[in-house]
Amino acid sequence: MAEEDTESRCSIPAGFSPALTKKQKLKVNIYNEVLVRLKDSDVSEARQPGFEDELWSHFNRLPTRYALDVNVERAQDVLMHKRLLHMAHDPATRPAVEVRLVQVHSSSGSNSSRKADAQCSGSAGKQSHPPPAFGLSEDLELALEAKKLQVQHGNNTVPRPIYEITISTSDKPKLLSELTSLLSDIGLNIQEAHAFSTTDGYSLDVFVVDGWECEETERLRQTLVNVILWSEKNPCLDHNVMPPVLGPDGGMKVTGDHVSTSSEGKDIWEIDSSLLTYEKKIASGSNGDLYQGTFCGQDVAIKVLSTDRLNETMKEFAQEVSILRKVRHKNVVQFIGACTKPPNLCIITEFLSGGSMYDFLRNQKGAFSLQSLLKVAVDVSRGMKYLHQNNIIHRDLKAANLLMDGNGVVKVADFGIARVQAQSGVMTAETGTYRWMAPEVIEHKPYDNKADVFSFGIVLWELLTGKLPYENLTPLQAALGVVKKGLRPPIPKHTNPMLVELMESCWQHDSSLRPEFSDIVNMLRQMTRRVADEREDRRKGKSAKVVPTLRHGSAE
Incomplete structure (x- = not known):
């Protein structure tokens, strides 16, 4: 290949400002590397006039994160994504779905997954499969899940087949929530997901899953198309609410x-x-x-x-x-x-002039003092106790949905996805915001008002640290970590031990072990009194009192 030809293809795309940020430079470099790989391959599309502009348009309509995450060694996956997004424009070919078997290597370099691939009729006789287009999250070490999820075949143990599902359709609010729910409904276990929205209103969602039998990938693809179309035609159906x-x-x-x-x-x-x-x-x-x-x-x-x-x-x-x-x-x-x-x-x-707790934390650039935190927590727990006594589950409890009036009183707000608890006492259908969501809700299992208690535990952590829960993870990575790894936000050292105990009891994996809000109100009041007593003792120069363990349902 001529040196000047390579240079002509590895430049800043037309119309792109030469004053690039670090991430923009990475995006351009990745675009150029993908372009070179495709032109060096036997892909006929890459030799068509105007292909360079089309490829850049594809990268430019997606967030920078797409370019940074995509596996450049699998440059043809970019063409697949481009094709699916094109199909999503046409109602006749929407939703556009691609399903393929993928190879997931554990950190130990085990080749055991190839044994499973050879037994799948969807493998078309091949002994191996490509890696996922975006890889798996190193933060959660989810690649190891592929090695752990195994089934017995006689005397041999082989991993379950791993599939990559790519879906493109019209973007809309809560689309990712709907898709994860549909995947769960047909028995798939999501190991990793990457969700992107284009600048012109379409989605590109990529899931790495297991849980499907060794069958042709086309059968899984058609099943997904059918359930997505059914869901789009019946957007108001819900187990607990009749459509208006x-x-x-x-x-x-x-x-x-x-x-x-x-x-x-x-x-x-x-x-x-x-x-x-x-x-x-x-x-x-x-x-x-x-x-x-x-x-x-x-x-x-x-x-x-x-x-x-x-x-x-x-x-x-x-x-x-x-x-x-x-x-x-x-x-x-x-x-x-x-x-x-x-x-x-x-x-x-x-109208509550104090705004949301989320904005308050960001504006003051730090967390609450323990005394202020307890005041907010008591207000929230009182409001939630009242709602639960009236069989109302909030389902989206977080600092952004807690508002403060001019007198500093905090109130629970935003009931857009709240529900009246069913007579059976449990509900299904995933909802809420992933970073605050209880594991049973993430897994689309039946749940009750204890899901709000889990979210309250995360809210306490927000108030304590002033940070976004799992800020270094995407929302879906955080959700997968909560379910599969028992992930919880790290509690800072020197946190009041009573507060630590309360947070940990609220975010127990087993919902039956979480306290009721009536118990939480009592525990917070005890804590408030003890903190006040300790402050008074310090003021008077006395030694701090021994802190007894809090118990659910303790007398006020």
């Missing part, structure tokens, strides 16, 4: 224990949208925007539902209205009313 529909007058009707408005009788909390004044936007999300405003002279927060995804978001909107209208507690955000007739769909609550 619009009544003949345009008002919202939800069957069962949920919102119902009709022309025959208007609920007292229905608000005339003309009485609302919007002052400034506070936040934006995939389902709508949050504004500060006024209603009849009162400062309020107005959560406006986006009409772009009305069919997808109506269920959560109805559910939040249903729950908020029933609750009234000092430590739960106060519901004022709602507009439930399109196009003015919004929820109006009290």
Whole structure:
């Protein structure tokens, strides 16, 4: 190959600023390396006019993380990703799904996985398979899982076959949550996942899984296409909630224990949208925007539902209205009313000037003092105790969903995915935010209100450290670590031993071992008194008291 030809292909793509950041330089270098590998191969597509621009366009529409994570030695995988994203544009070929057997080598270099490959009819007679396109997370050492997950074949032990599933479809809120749930529903165990969104509204999600029998990969691919299509055609189906529909007058009707408005009788909390004044936007999300405003002279927060995804978001909107209208507690955000007739769909609550605990921690650039932490924790646990006493599971408890008023009182907020607990006492369907999610929820197993207790334990850690849980991992890597490795956030040295005990009891893997919020309230009150006593003793120059062990259900 001529030296000048190589140089012409290894340059900054047209239209890209020469003033590159470190990550942008890496992205360009990876693009060039993939380009060279493809042109040096026998891939006919790489010899077509305009291919260089098409390849750069592919890299540029995906986040920089895609380029940094992809295995450049498997340059043809990039073409596969490019092809799937192209197919996702056409409703006739969407979702685009690719399934292949992959080879996962453990750190010991064992070749035992080849024995399994040879026995799979999907291997087409080959003795080995390519590695995954993005590898496996070193942080969690998930590559070792492939060696541990084994089945018996006579007297020989061989690993289960490992598959890489790549899915491209229209991007939407909570798509990754839906896909992981669907994979679990058909019996697949996710060992690793990489999720990317393009700049033009499409997704590229790559899963490394096991749990599928040794069959043709085409059968697994077709199964996935079928279940994804079914899910897209039935977006409102849920084991515990009936889908909302619009009544003949345009008002919202939800069957069962949920919102119902009709022309025959208007609920007292229905608000005339003309009485609302919007002052400034506070936040934006995939389902709508949050504004500060006024209603009849009162400062309020107005959560406006986006009409772009009305069919997808109506269920959560109805559910939040249903729950908020029933609750009234000092430590739960106060519901004022709602507009439930399109196009003015919004929820109006009290305005809490202190903002969220998440923002408070970031603004003060540090964690709470122990005394302040205990005050916040008592407020949150009181609110959660009330919700659980009324059979309401929050399902998304985290610092970002805890708001503070002007007097420093903290309240539980954001009931978009909260649910009324089923009569059986357990629920299914994964929901919430991965970094705070209980292991039984991550694994799509039945769960109850103890899932909120697990999340509360993570919230305590947030308040203690001022950091994002598992900040060096992606959300899905963190979730896999929680389930498979017993991963929990590291508790700093010199943390109050009573607080350590409470956090560890809250995030027990076995939900039955976690305390109830009624117990947590009592434990926090004990802790508050003891911390205050110790401070007073130090002030008076006395020696600190011996700290007794906290017990669930101790008297106040």
